[in-house]
Amino acid sequence: MTVLDRVVAPAAPEPSAPAPRGAARPGWAWLGLLPFAAYVVLFLVVPTVVAVGSGFVDGHGSFTLDNLAALGDPLVLTAFGNSALVSLVTAVIGAVVGALVCWAMLGLPETGVVRTAVDAASGVLAQFGGVMLAFVLIAAIGAQGVVTVLLRQLTGISLYENGVWLYDLPGVMVAYLIFQVPLMVITFLPALAALKPQWVEAHLTLGGTPAGFWRHVGMPVLAPSFLASLLLLFANAFSSYATAAALASQGSQIVPLQIRTALTSETVLGRENLAGVLALGMIVVVAVVMGLYALVQRRAARWQS
Amino acid sequence: MSFPKTSRRPLAALALATAAAISLAGCAGASADAAAGSTTDAASATSLADFGTMADLEAAAKAEGKLNVIALPRTWANYGEVLDLFAQRYPEITITEQSPDASSAEEIQAAKANEGLDTAPDVFDLGLAVALQNTDRFAAYKVATFGDIPAALAEPSGLFVGDYGGYMSIGYDSARFPAPTSLSDLLKPAYKGAVAINGDPTQAGSAFAAVGMAAVQNGGTLDDFTPGIEFFGKLNAAGNFLKVDPTDATIASGETPVVFDWDYLNAAQTSAVPTWKTVVLPGTGYAGYYNQAINKDAPNPAAARLWQEFLYSDEVQNLWLKGGARPARMDAMTTAGTIDSALAAALPTAPSETVVPTEAQSTAAGTLLGQKWATAVQ
Amino acid sequence: MAVVNPLAPGRGARWVIGVGVGLLFAVPFAATVLFTLTPLPGGSGLSVDRWIALVDPANAAKYRPLWTGLGNSLTLAGVTVLLVLGLFTPTMVLVALAFPRLRRVFEFVALLPISLPAIVLVVGLTPLYLQIGRTLGTGAWTLAFAYGILVLPFAYRSIQASIDAIDVKTLSEAARTLGAGWGSVLLRVIVPNLRQGLLAAALISVAVVLGEFTIASLLNRQTLQTALIVVNKQDGYVAAIFTLLALALAFVLLLVIGRVGRIGVGRKT
Numbered sequence: 001m002t003v004l005d006r007v008v009a010p011a012a013p014e015p016s017a018p019a020p021r022g023a024a025r026p027g028w029a030w031l032g033l034l035p036f037a038a039y040v041v042l043f044l045v046v047p048t049v050v051a052v053g054s055g056f057v058d059g060h061g062s063f064t065l066d067n068l069a070a071l072g073d074p075l076v077l078t079a080f081g082n083s084a085l086v087s088l089v090t091a092v093i094g095a096v097v098g099a100l101v102c103w104a105m106l107g108l109p110e111t112g113v114v115r116t117a118v119d120a121a122s123g124v125l126a127q128f129g130g131v132m133l134a135f136v137l138i139a140a141i142g143a144q145g146v147v148t149v150l151l152r153q154l155t156g157i158s159l160y161e162n163g164v165w166l167y168d169l170p171g172v173m174v175a176y177l178i179f180q181v182p183l184m185v186i187t188f189l190p191a192l193a194a195l196k197p198q199w200v201e202a203h204l205t206l207g208g209t210p211a212g213f214w215r216h217v218g219m220p221v222l223a224p225s226f227l228a229s230l231l232l233l234f235a236n237a238f239s240s241y242a243t244a245a246a247l248a249s250q251g252s253q254i255v256p257l258q259i260r261t262a263l264t265s266e267t268v269l270g271r272e273n274l275a276g277v278l279a280l281g282m283i284v285v286v287a288v289v290m291g292l293y294a295l296v297q298r299r300a301a302r303w304q305s
Numbered sequence: 306m307s308f309p310k311t312s313r314r315p316l317a318a319l320a321l322a323t324a325a326a327i328s329l330a331g332c333a334g335a336s337a338d339a340a341a342g343s344t345t346d347a348a349s350a351t352s353l354a355d356f357g358t359m360a361d362l363e364a365a366a367k368a369e370g371k372l373n374v375i376a377l378p379r380t381w382a383n384y385g386e387v388l389d390l391f392a393q394r395y396p397e398i399t400i401t402e403q404s405p406d407a408s409s410a411e412e413i414q415a416a417k418a419n420e421g422l423d424t425a426p427d428v429f430d431l432g433l434a435v436a437l438q439n440t441d442r443f444a445a446y447k448v449a450t451f452g453d454i455p456a457a458l459a460e461p462s463g464l465f466v467g468d469y470g471g472y473m474s475i476g477y478d479s480a481r482f483p484a485p486t487s488l489s490d491l492l493k494p495a496y497k498g499a500v501a502i503n504g505d506p507t508q509a510g511s512a513f514a515a516v517g518m519a520a521v522q523n524g525g526t527l528d529d530f531t532p533g534i535e536f537f538g539k540l541n542a543a544g545n546f547l548k549v550d551p552t553d554a555t556i557a558s559g560e561t562p563v564v565f566d567w568d569y570l571n572a573a574q575t576s577a578v579p580t581w582k583t584v585v586l587p588g589t590g591y592a593g594y595y596n597q598a599i600n601k602d603a604p605n606p607a608a609a610r611l612w613q614e615f616l617y618s619d620e621v622q623n624l625w626l627k628g629g630a631r632p633a634r635m636d637a638m639t640t641a642g643t644i645d646s647a648l649a650a651a652l653p654t655a656p657s658e659t660v661v662p663t664e665a666q667s668t669a670a671g672t673l674l675g676q677k678w679a680t681a682v683q
Numbered sequence: 684m685a686v687v688n689p690l691a692p693g694r695g696a697r698w699v700i701g702v703g704v705g706l707l708f709a710v711p712f713a714a715t716v717l718f719t720l721t722p723l724p725g726g727s728g729l730s731v732d733r734w735i736a737l738v739d740p741a742n743a744a745k746y747r748p749l750w751t752g753l754g755n756s757l758t759l760a761g762v763t764v765l766l767v768l769g770l771f772t773p774t775m776v777l778v779a780l781a782f783p784r785l786r787r788v789f790e791f792v793a794l795l796p797i798s799l800p801a802i803v804l805v806v807g808l809t810p811l812y813l814q815i816g817r818t819l820g821t822g823a824w825t826l827a828f829a830y831g832i833l834v835l836p837f838a839y840r841s842i843q844a845s846i847d848a849i850d851v852k853t854l855s856e857a858a859r860t861l862g863a864g865w866g867s868v869l870l871r872v873i874v875p876n877l878r879q880g881l882l883a884a885a886l887i888s889v890a891v892v893l894g895e896f897t898i899a900s901l902l903n904r905q906t907l908q909t910a911l912i913v914v915n916k917q918d919g920y921v922a923a924i925f926t927l928l929a930l931a932l933a934f935v936l937l938l939v940i941g942r943v944g945r946i947g948v949g950r951k952t
Binding site for chain 1: 546
């Protein structure tokens, strides 16, 4: 066992073999999982089951599968499509831009002003959303926004020649990017920072090129974390609704808005149970995406070993 | 071989947390008991007579010391001044304002979610449809001035009572746009990218009313909202329809210069945009009243009833009038001369005919909107 | 001694990325600041009148909910971070050490909270919180349990990235062979190596708690965001000013936490 072994073979993110020693874990280990398991069951699993289960009862509380028919409604299907599109686009762009920002920050000292400030700013913006995020964007590039007016006055270009796209899905995507990029920065930076410079040096000493390093060592090592963060960004955008509610307020174009209408509408009453089925649909979509992600991870791990 | 130390750690933490929780529960339990003991009478009071005099009601409310209100934005029908006046008059009662953005349905959900807890709302301000569907959650109470309220606006036993109302109107920035004289004016190119409604009609009551108003103004009736939906479809096709949700901020920044909203809400925008004007189109006017109700399960029943008496007093009815809304007791107060005539004169002229949807019409319209709205404004 | 990280881009690339992205993000907030500098009706140009009106004592009563909300939110942030550090981290280390097969399950569970919009989660949390309200009282701190769930996906990702980067098994084995008990292994060997991930998790947890609105609102608790909504209803300019202030406050708070969490970095042991 030499240092070189540790350098060249990083910790495998995909555990491929069962624990070699003590295969039968003593009961103590299971006990250690108990507090977390209890917490998660109580505050996550049970509420999710209750929420999704509400989709399977009708107004009088008896079991029914009728609500499932709503999943076939063309409006609902379009909403799922829109949600998936918005989430995918903002996740990919957010992941790429966020990764670039993380990369740019690598060269800076960890305790330096820039990195601490960018970390803090990313944390704050990653959770920014809702009516005020919509307004902040409107103030900048709305029809009367500062940038729009400046652009028209200085160059004559009108951003909204063919209608105000800001108040439709493209605008929602721009708004989502404002919290997707910081979220990527804050979740990916620990992974990127863990790439050991010694590996680059070893690679270069052994006759490799910087580009080759990224292709053969850097990217494969980072791929699992990158994909996991991408998945996180996707799920985050998929379930966001407050910003879209303020920005693209007409037509409930994404699934969470449909859920909101079902649960809290003042005008179309008695459809609360529909929310449960829509939530189930959302979980299914995320599970499918997770499945794809697991598939890709396994591919990447094979490539690595 | 030596996992015990790891497993003891989380157990110890759990024990600590439980101990902390129990001690906190002790505090919470004590206060809940104290509150429950003094309010068993107030919860069943159906009128001021059950308390005795106004002073008795005030004393009982002050003993409770708190009031939870929900869904009362400060700029909505001048509720800001109403809340401030109450706080000024009864400093012993702490008002907790919850969820000013909540819809009527969310108010009821908040009551359900906090049933029996001290965070439950004491009073509601609801749209008619939601009020009619949830009468089993309300406590009947007739305020001292109940006789002044038109029969059409109040549930006979006082379960819910109309408090203020207004007409669906069009607010616009008069510095940038000409006054619309009819709905078809809004289809003209002058209003390109300018017209918004307050929410999605399948979600919000005021947007629903906007579509209803468009329906009756286009020769239809409240039985069928289709002409209204078609109007907004045409507005969207002309490029005049803005799909953003207008807020105080977007109106102030000029982003949403023409807004369909209740006349009292449009009237409040003049503080931010001095050139903002409100017009109620002549002909058939679409009106809507909101309704006050007391939560049967209110944690502060005496304070809730004091709030009701307060709201239906002359002074506060005039405060609502100041906010541009038509208070429920308006007719009676006009006859008695207690209405602020200057404010009353400042209201937009009422159209010759007024329509208010019934429960059946609202439900049918809701279903229609659910089916047709999204495609109409794509 | 400054060690240049050979992985990092050169100064040129760093500046391009930094300035480019930085500008893109700065523009909306600059526009909002410009909006808040709109003069009162009758004035012209830019003016700070609206900012000055905030400190007007006559308006103090209107901002009272903010103080309660802020206090509650800070308490909640503290309890949530405790949950993340005290419950999530040991469990994740345990899974990495002893239950590698459970990792996939853990990942799915950790992703579940953001797969659902908060309004749906609240439907399920409501009966639970009704019971909690009856037993533990209706103080805002009980929201921390729900917030821990909300924070789980982000905290999980950050901490897991750090765990993956270090070889937990070898580290713990080495420490155990040298005679350390499991407590020492966790606190003195593993946690210092997870510092980046733990710090990121703590930061995002605080940010989530300070920014969360839906669950607090639907469960009728007073937090910073619910208080902001109440206060913002006065007028659009006040809403914009308070948004900027709340963001600035969160930024400063995270900055402080970030600095505190980095004390001792760079010291070679």
